Amino acid sequence: MLEFMVRRTLNAILVLWLVVTGMFFLLRLAPGSPVNSLPPAVAADPLARAAYEAEHGLDQNIFIQYFDYLFGLLRGDLGTSLYDGTSVMSQIASHLPVSLELGGLAALLAMVPGFLLGCWTATRRGSWSDGAVRVVTVLSFSVPAYWLAVLSLVFIGQRYPDMLPTAGGFVRFTEDPIANLKVMLLPALVLGLSTFALVVRSIRAALIDVLSFDYVAFATAMGMPQRQMMKRIAIRNAIIPTLTVVGVLLGGLVSGTVLVESVFQIPGLGQLMVTAFLRQDYPLALGCSVFTAMIFLGLNLVVDALYFVVDPRTRTSTQRRTAPVMA
Amino acid sequence: MSELTLEPGTSTPGRHASDDVVLRVSDLAVRYAAGRGAAVTAVRGVSFDVRRGEVFGVVGESGSGKSSICNALMRMLPNSARVEATGVEFGGRDLLSLTDKQMRGIRGTEIALVPQRPMTSLSPTTPVGQQLRWYFGDSIDDSDVRDSLARIGLHSVLGRLDNLPSRFSGGQLQRLLIAIATLTNRPSLLLADEPTTTLDATVQAQVLKLLLGIRDTLGLSIVYVSHDLGVIAQICDRVGVMYGGRLVEVATTSDLFHRPQHPYTKALLGAMPARWTPERGRLSTLRGTAAGANRATGCPFAPRCALADARCTEEMPAVLGDRTSMVRCHRVEEAT
Numbered sequence: 001m002l003e004f005m006v007r008r009t010l011n012a013i014l015v016l017w018l019v020v021t022g023m024f025f026l027l028r029l030a031p032g033s034p035v036n037s038l039p040p041a042v043a044a045d046p047l048a049r050a051a052y053e054a055e056h057g058l059d060q061n062i063f064i065q066y067f068d069y070l071f072g073l074l075r076g077d078l079g080t081s082l083y084d085g086t087s088v089m090s091q092i093a094s095h096l097p098v099s100l101e102l103g104g105l106a107a108l109l110a111m112v113p114g115f116l117l118g119c120w121t122a123t124r125r126g127s128w129s130d131g132a133v134r135v136v137t138v139l140s141f142s143v144p145a146y147w148l149a150v151l152s153l154v155f156i157g158q159r160y161p162d163m164l165p166t167a168g169g170f171v172r173f174t175e176d177p178i179a180n181l182k183v184m185l186l187p188a189l190v191l192g193l194s195t196f197a198l199v200v201r202s203i204r205a206a207l208i209d210v211l212s213f214d215y216v217a218f219a220t221a222m223g224m225p226q227r228q229m230m231k232r233i234a235i236r237n238a239i240i241p242t243l244t245v246v247g248v249l250l251g252g253l254v255s256g257t258v259l260v261e262s263v264f265q266i267p268g269l270g271q272l273m274v275t276a277f278l279r280q281d282y283p284l285a286l287g288c289s290v291f292t293a294m295i296f297l298g299l300n301l302v303v304d305a306l307y308f309v310v311d312p313r314t315r316t317s318t319q320r321r322t323a324p325v326m327a
Numbered sequence: 328m329s330e331l332t333l334e335p336g337t338s339t340p341g342r343h344a345s346d347d348v349v350l351r352v353s354d355l356a357v358r359y360a361a362g363r364g365a366a367v368t369a370v371r372g373v374s375f376d377v378r379r380g381e382v383f384g385v386v387g388e389s390g391s392g393k394s395s396i397c398n399a400l401m402r403m404l405p406n407s408a409r410v411e412a413t414g415v416e417f418g419g420r421d422l423l424s425l426t427d428k429q430m431r432g433i434r435g436t437e438i439a440l441v442p443q444r445p446m447t448s449l450s451p452t453t454p455v456g457q458q459l460r461w462y463f464g465d466s467i468d469d470s471d472v473r474d475s476l477a478r479i480g481l482h483s484v485l486g487r488l489d490n491l492p493s494r495f496s497g498g499q500l501q502r503l504l505i506a507i508a509t510l511t512n513r514p515s516l517l518l519a520d521e522p523t524t525t526l527d528a529t530v531q532a533q534v535l536k537l538l539l540g541i542r543d544t545l546g547l548s549i550v551y552v553s554h555d556l557g558v559i560a561q562i563c564d565r566v567g568v569m570y571g572g573r574l575v576e577v578a579t580t581s582d583l584f585h586r587p588q589h590p591y592t593k594a595l596l597g598a599m600p601a602r603w604t605p606e607r608g609r610l611s612t613l614r615g616t617a618a619g620a621n622r623a624t625g626c627p628f629a630p631r632c633a634l635a636d637a638r639c640t641e642e643m644p645a646v647l648g649d650r651t652s653m654v655r656c657h658r659v660e661e662a663t
Contacts, residue, residue: 042576110658126406156447213447214444214447214448215447217403217442218442218448220403220434221403221434221435221442222434222439222508222511223431224435224461232450232453233450233453234451236450237451246463254472310452311452312454313451313452313491
């Protein structure tokens with residue numbers, strides 16, 4: 001188990017390095033320059049431009065810049081914003097909790113009802129309620145999030161302006177938890193809807209699969225009540241294949257808040273990242289990408305570790321079960 | 328089982344009075360919906376009795392409807408299946424007219440099942456000890472329960488109750504499943520659906536011995552489904568031969584093997600490798616396949632039967648005999 005987790009962690013670090021490298025060079029290769037977003041007095045004056053570039057090391061060889069950045073990263077130094085000179089780390093520190101809250105809330109609102117509905121519908125396979133759930137889930141993951149976000153702004157936001165941050169500015173959870181949750185509810189629902197649908201579908205599929213297995217038939221033949229059978233056997237075993245899907249979805253929720261944050265004007269990491277990319281603020285854009293990748297990879301590591309909790313067969317060895325000894 | 332023994336189980340219960348009938352199946356039919364209103368018939372017109380302490384064998388090839396009978400008796404067929412019968416009497420009740428709740432009360436307590444594939448019949452993610460506790464409750468801690476488990480060869484299992492089912496062999500698991508099925512509630516009827524097909528010959532012999540031992544001590548009745556005539560000969564008191572969803576012959580094990588009546592039974596016995604002797608030359612085989620036999624209007628075996636005539640393909644032969652032993656064949660009918 002330990003060996004497995006070490007290997008997965010090394011894998012995650014490798015992926016993180018690839019993300020940093022890729023993003024670094026892609027940003028620099030993109031046309032334009034961060035100088036262009038400075039006031040015209042600087043941007044239009046060749047001398048001022050050169051001075052600015054020299055000050056921020058932008059005139060150096062790209063590989064030297066790359067290794068400088070990489071070693072800074074290893075020391076935990078993400079640099080300063082090219083736009084306003086603030087520390088990238090402090091910018092992220094103020095925006096990240098908002099995104100984590102939004103993603104976490106969306107995950108809660110999507111996974112818990114999704115899990116329950118998936119279990120319920122699996123036991124009613126082929127009934128009209130199963131069909132209704134199918135229609136709802138297909139609709140839920142085919143509706144584009146931006147469209148839904150705009151619709152909810154127009155229809156719900158106008159009637160209940162309290163639900164929108166735009167009315168009176170965004171309120172942090174630490175300032176006023178109730179007002180904050182009110183404002184976060186709509187974005188979290190919009191963000192989590194497709195995840196909800198996918199969770200319903202995957203737990204339903206896994207359960208239907210498990211319900212056809214011999215061990216369910218034996219428990220039923222032994223007269224085990226259905227509720228107990230579901231709890232002790234069916235759901236217990238159906239969770240294992242579902243966990244993979246849930247891991248990817250969870251990472252996507254917490255790191256994929258960009259669109260919803262822009263539409264709902266929520267000052268989270270996503271919004272910070274969009275602004276940074278628009279201004280070609282290299283250090284800030286890179287810092288945001290690194291953190292997004294770290295959240296995604298970290299959550300996947302947590303899910304990998306959860307396998308050992310949920311599937312005891314993996315605990316003894318990383319290989320599949322060893323062959324049983326014949327009696 | 329390469330050696331064929333014609334003596335049935337160790338202690339043959341004598342002739343029972345008919346009021347000792349534990350299970351009486353009359354005119355059972357099982358049909359599966361096959362889409363667009365079509366239906367596939369798996370079992371039809373099947374009638375038999377199982378008496379107290381008796382091992383009743385159901386033998387037939389794949390697709391002959393053996394397992395459908397088992398599942399119909401347990402009422403555990405998929406939703407697409409329709410079961411009809413004049414009656415399935417068990418302990419004074421008609422199993423088919425019970426509510427689902429009443430049927431749940433019978434499963435595991437009065438009728439138990441020994442599954443076909445022991446390796447996959449316990450939940451793979453829960454330790455064996457905990458699963459035993461589901462069925463035995465806290466009585467699993469009692470020394471007499473432990474003793475009886477140890478007596479049927481589960482000593483090594485009891486020593487590693489925290490292990491997962493995948494850590495045990497098929498033979499150990501099948502003994503464990505038999506223990507769960509028979510010892511938790513002492514049922515009066517045990518359905519064994521090919522319980523030894525996935526086990527090797529040595530383990531199979533041990534499991535059969537265990538089943539017969541439990542039959543003797545608990546006095547339960549067993550419906551034993553198999554396609555293996557060698558196993559049937561060893562364990563059963565009476566045997567029903569299935570073909571194309573119909574029961575074509577029922578006889579005591581000794582009669583069936585010494586004096587088979589139905590041409591299909593004769594052909595089956597003739598094709599047994601254990602009965603082959605060098606003087607007989609090549610092992611006899613059955614022409615054709617059983618495909619479509621479950622749709623035949625006449626005798627299902629007619630297309631492959633050397634003695635069949637036009638009447639055989641058109642008209643299903645009547646039951647010749649009674650519930651204890653019978654045959655359905657026009658040729659046998661004409662000979663008597």
